[in-house]
Amino acid sequence: MIVKDIKTITFEDNSAYPGVDKQIYIGSRDGSAEIAMRYFSVKPGQSTPYHSHPFPHLVKIEKGKGILLDKDKKETPLEVGKVVYVNDNEMHCFKNAGNEPFDFICVVPDRGEK
Amino acid sequence: MIVKDIKTITFEDNSAYPGVDKQIYIGSRDGSAEIAMRYFSVKPGQSTPYHSHPFPHLVKIEKGKGILLDKDKKETPLEVGKVVYVNDNEMHCFKNAGNEPFDFICVVPDRGEK
Numbered sequence: 001m002i003v004k005d006i007k008t009i010t011f012e013d014n015s016a017y018p019g020v021d022k023q024i025y026i027g028s029r030d031g032s033a034e035i036a037m038r039y040f041s042v043k044p045g046q047s048t049p050y051h052s053h054p055f056p057h058l059v060k061i062e063k064g065k066g067i068l069l070d071k072d073k074k075e076t077p078l079e080v081g082k083v084v085y086v087n088d089n090e091m092h093c094f095k096n097a098g099n100e101p102f103d104f105i106c107v108v109p110d111r112g113e114k
Numbered sequence: 115m116i117v118k119d120i121k122t123i124t125f126e127d128n129s130a131y132p133g134v135d136k137q138i139y140i141g142s143r144d145g146s147a148e149i150a151m152r153y154f155s156v157k158p159g160q161s162t163p164y165h166s167h168p169f170p171h172l173v174k175i176e177k178g179k180g181i182l183l184d185k186d187k188k189e190t191p192l193e194v195g196k197v198v199y200v201n202d203n204e205m206h207c208f209k210n211a212g213n214e215p216f217d218f219i220c221v222v223p224d225r226g227e228k
Contacts, residue, residue: 001182001198001199001200001201002198002199003182003190003192003198003205004196004198005195005196005198006195006196006197006213007195019166025172025174025197026172026197026199030210031199031201032170032172032197032199033170034170034223035170035172035175035221035223037172037197037221047175049164056138056146056148056149058140058146058149058221060128060149060151060219068115068125069118070115071115076117078117081119081120081121082117082118082119082120083117083118083120083139083140083141083151084115084116084117084118085115085116085118085144085145085146086115087115087145090115092115101135103172105219107126107149107151107172107221109148110199
């Protein structure tokens with residue numbers, strides 16, 4: 001059993017994705033062998049990659065205004081109070097659509113955090 | 115890909131656990147075959163069961179003041195800004211320690227939501 005203060009959780013090297021900060025709130029380093037809970041903060045004007053991968057995302061918006069792009073680049077607005085499920089191998093992108101950070105929790109199976 | 119407004123998510127029948135309301139933010143009904151994200155709200159004076167089970171919990175506190183009990187009933191205070199990892203088969207209990215609802219996100223593998 002581990003209790004952590006999120007203020008003490010360091011930022012990962014996420015330099016491959018400029019403008020996107022990442023923390024692993026709970027993951028394999030905590031003994032969580034199956035699931036990882038990550039926190040992402042996307043700066044204004046930035047976005048996560050438009051991509052797909054063979055694992056799902058369970059997302060809960062925490063702060064700011066965003067846009068979700070689907071496989072057809074259809075846009076869905078996102079803000080606090082919304083949750084998103086992205087299936088395995090679905091194209092997706094989370095874009096900041098505001099002037100403040102756009103933050104969300106993103107849960108993945110452990111293989112998505114390797 | 116599914117986007118949901120949490121205000122539209124119904125409450126589960128959680129009558130086996132009085133004083134604890136439960137919503138499944140994302141789960142198998144949404145096509146999430148591996149992981150479920152649930153939201154719990156524990157009323158003042160109430161708690162989740164003191165128990166263990168063969169799956170982990172990944173918890174993020176959302177509201178209120180709580181106490182986590184471990185296998186020795188040692189108490190750890192919980193509030194917004196804390197995350198908790200409970201391993202498979204560890205005894206645990208989440209108690210409301212305040213006068214307002216004590217709420218948290220609790221992520222489990224799908225077998226924990228069957």
